[in-house]
Amino acid sequence: MVNSGQAPAKIKYKRMPELVMDQLMDWIMDGTISMGDKLVAEDLASKMGVSRMPVREALKNMEKSGIVESIPYVGTRVVELTMADVKQIYIMRKALEPIAAYYACKNITDERIETLIAVQEQLERVLFEENPDGKEIFVLNREFHFTIYETSQMRHLVNSISNLWDHLAFFKLIYGRKYVTDKDSAKRVVRDHRSFIELLKNRDCKGLQDAVHESLDRLVSGLNESIEDYIHPNK
Amino acid sequence: MVNSGQAPAKIKYKRMPELVMDQLMDWIMDGTISMGDKLVAEDLASKMGVSRMPVREALKNMEKSGIVESIPYVGTRVVELTMADVKQIYIMRKALEPIAAYYACKNITDERIETLIAVQEQLERVLFEENPDGKEIFVLNREFHFTIYETSQMRHLVNSISNLWDHLAFFKLIYGRKYVTDKDSAKRVVRDHRSFIELLKNRDCKGLQDAVHESLDRLVSGLNESIEDYIHPNK
């Protein structure tokens, strides 16, 4: 067989719709695709060198998670996120993420905490580089949070939270820039994360729950202006 | 998206994947499809008289909302819902639905309340028929709740809640039977719903929020096992 040697059973290769979706999300994050843009399956297909089919599946997936919306026989376009949408998503995040954190704390092992610390160290390294990469920061930040949330072993909950994060893809760019230019935000993130780790070490689950909620609160109030700028750029 | 009116063979109003999914959900609810069953696209396609393509889309959708899971090149099977999953879903419902109710209350018009009352009257009629139809009860119950939630005008939130309800499809049957056989549950539902309506009329939004939460709490405590047992399995 082709697959001679090891790497048994657990190969998780990516299927094409996933790759297509990754590409689209990248384009969304780097601004190539903007809100409201029409996504024509055939154009994307030829641009990516695949047939229309995987593109269709990717779009269907993105529709299901609410990033794009499609009208039968008319087309698919990228959803226009309003300020109200963003607020709504943060309301949901504030409702769900503290719970995930709470149950994660109930379940976490010392070993898992070590993993988390490793991610955090990597994140801090990147954050305080001379020329940080916004996207890398966001990926690592996400990894940090989901390392916690996944520990809750509540797959439905984690899945929903993941969807919410995806919705904010448009703003990853902003976040990245903010952390790059605004060292205070970076320091605040570091402080928050470290306090999460401390609370986890002490198994202070209620404390962690509150801390996550507060952290999100601060995030919202901090980002109001920059989001407003992004939504109404020419104001 | 209430499909008022006809529903003959050749409807062109709903797209086929949706019809396929409806059919599958029906089969899930009536026990034709059980948890763990393998769903072979081609079989389903021929059974429904369509090609594999709409079936694939339907399965993809259901996978996205977590009702089925698929392994590449192997197949799709219906997820096995454990009691822990159910508890988890209720935790999420308790986190989200009170919020939706709260914002619904903030937005609701007298007219909308009338609509709600109409649904409730219909539900009560069915509930206290001599031979109630479990499925009909559940459809009407869902309509009641979502008439409220949709009033919040928070599409992401409502969408997430809708997914959670879909997850419980397997248990709709059970619940339905419960309401049929156990008149006390039926009465409790009626009481809860009527109190929701009353709170809405008074625009007591915080009260409604709490009432929804408590109502869900009572539902959960009706379920035997504790979530703690699952989350800390070896205790």
Next chain:
DNA sequence: TAACGGGATATTGTATCCTATTAATGCTGA
């Protein structure tokens, strides 16, 4: 006899083709 490997089979993933639907365009007639 048990373990390994190759091939048959089943089923999904992808490509291509055809059809249905919509929206835009243009023609006709008042």
Next chain:
DNA sequence: TCAGCATTAATAGGATACAATATCCCGTTA
């Protein structure tokens, strides 16, 4: 000129055909 209908172009939806991959079975071999 404009309203209204017919026609057409563009594009999504659906069917079919083909490729890729995993699983299972069976024969070979130590």
